[in-house]
Amino acid sequence: DTAVSQTPKYLVTQMGNDKSIKCEQNLGHDTMYWYKQDSKKFLKIMFSYNNKELIINETVPNRFSPKSPDKAHLNLHINSLELGDSAVYFCASSPQGNTIYFGEGSWLTVV
Amino acid sequence: GDSVTQMEGPVTLSEEAFLTINCTYTATGYPSLFWYVQYPGEGLQLLLKATKADDKGSNKGFEATYRKETTSFHLEKGSVQVSDSAVYFCALSRTSYDKVIFGPGTSLSVIP
Numbered sequence: 001d002t003a004v005s006q007t008p009k010y011l012v013t014q015m016g017n018d019k020s021i022k023c024e025q026n027l028g029h030d031t032m033y034w035y036k037q038d039s040k041k042f043l044k045i046m047f048s049y050n051n052k053e054l055i056i057n058e059t060v061p062n063r064f065s066p067k068s069p070d071k072a073h074l075n076l077h078i079n080s081l082e083l084g085d086s087a088v089y090f091c092a093s094s095p096q097g098n099t100i101y102f103g104e105g106s107w108l109t110v111v
Numbered sequence: 112g113d114s115v116t117q118m119e120g121p122v123t124l125s126e127e128a129f130l131t132i133n134c135t136y137t138a139t140g141y142p143s144l145f146w147y148v149q150y151p152g153e154g155l156q157l158l159l160k161a162t163k164a165d166d167k168g169s170n171k172g173f174e175a176t177y178r179k180e181t182t183s184f185h186l187e188k189g190s191v192q193v194s195d196s197a198v199y200f201c202a203l204s205r206t207s208y209d210k211v212i213f214g215p216g217t218s219l220s221v222i223p
Contacts, residue, residue: 004154033210041149041198043213056210090154099145100211102154 003027004103006091012109013081020077021106023091030095031055032074034066037088037105049074081110113138115201115214123220124191132186132217134175134201142203144168144177144184145211149198158186158199191221 006023013019025032033056034046047066048056054066063079074091091103118133136142143162147155159168164179173188184201201214 041216041218043155043200043216045210045212048210058210092154099157099160100147100155102147102156104154 004091004093004101006089006103006106008106009104010107010109012111015081015083015110017081018077018079019081019108020075021089021091021108022073022075023103024073025091025093025101026072027093027095027101028072029093029101030071031093032068032071033092033094033100034074034076035090035092035102037090039087043090047074047076078108083110086110113142113203113205113212115203115212117199117201117214117217119217120198121218121220123222126193126221126223127190128221130186130188130191130195130219132199132201132219134184134186134214136182136184136201136203138182138203138205140205141179142205144175145202145204146173146175146184146186147200147202147213149200149216151197155200191219193221193223195219196221 004025031050033048046060049068052068065077068074088105092100094100114137145160146158148158149155159170161168161177167176175186198216198218200216204211
């Protein structure tokens with residue numbers, strides 16, 4: 001069983017479209033995250049939720065909106081996609097104690 | 112603010128060579144320190160961690176020691192294999208709910 005699963009794995013879409021990436025974890029963790037990895041492999045946190053409550057919201061355009069319906073799910077919706085949004089988006093979760101468990105990533109390409 | 116600095120890559124080594132990837136950090140207090148590894152096309156996996164000064168984390172032949180006096184957490188392996196080719200990320204976190212801050216990553220290629 002995949003611990004942190006995200007879908008879709010690959011997504012190619014046109015500028016201006018709206019898209020969502022879904023994430024689920026079956027580890028029973030309280031905290032979930034979205035990270036963005038750019039083409040140079042640099043990782044930047046976008047959002048963090050703890051028990052469905054937003055606790056970290058980095059400087060991210062408000063076109064990006066996370067939603068956590070329950071503590072096992074954290075979805076990412078992106079409006080009006082731009083070329084610069086092309087990246088790999090990683091969902092992750094952690095229990096108390098900092099260790100983060102990552103999903104396999106979602107490769108988003110905006111054309 | 113908190114930050115992590117790693118040696119620039121890419122690093123290319125022959126199989127069985129000794130590996131060191133330098134990592135230094137800036138943080139207030141006593142953060143936990145981590146090394147994560149990312150194999151091609153995959154997400155990041157925790158490789159090892161240390162939560163207090165002088166702790167040594169180890170896993171799969173890799174080691175790193177938390178050095179408070181030099182604010183460092185260098186990754187070492189005595190004999191690398193082709194299968195160790197990946198991107199390695201040093202990271203820190205100050206509290207259980209705080210964000211984990213990653214270094215820029217160091218790409219390692221091991222050639223037979």
